[in-house]
Amino acid sequence: MANLMGKRYQCDECETLVLITKAGDGDLMCHGQIMQVAATKALPSSD
Numbered sequence: 001m002a003n004l005m006g007k008r009y010q011c012d013e014c015e016t017l018v019l020i021t022k023a024g025d026g027d028l029m030c031h032g033q034i035m036q037v038a039a040t041k042a043l044p045s046s047d
Contacts, residue, residue: 002023002024002025003020003023003024003025003026003028004020004023004037005020005021005022005023006019006020007019007020007037007038008020008037008038009028009035009036009037009038010035010036010037010038011030011031011033011035012033012036013030013031013033014030014031016030017038018035
């Protein structure tokens, strides 16, 4: 699986976040598990 530049990956166990700054092949691992792409969060409105 390719790691996509600009995406954040999160560990389900310790909630560590990793920001990809250079795309590449392979899987990100933490605590012996593959890290998943983190859910996006809505930005606050400027109103």
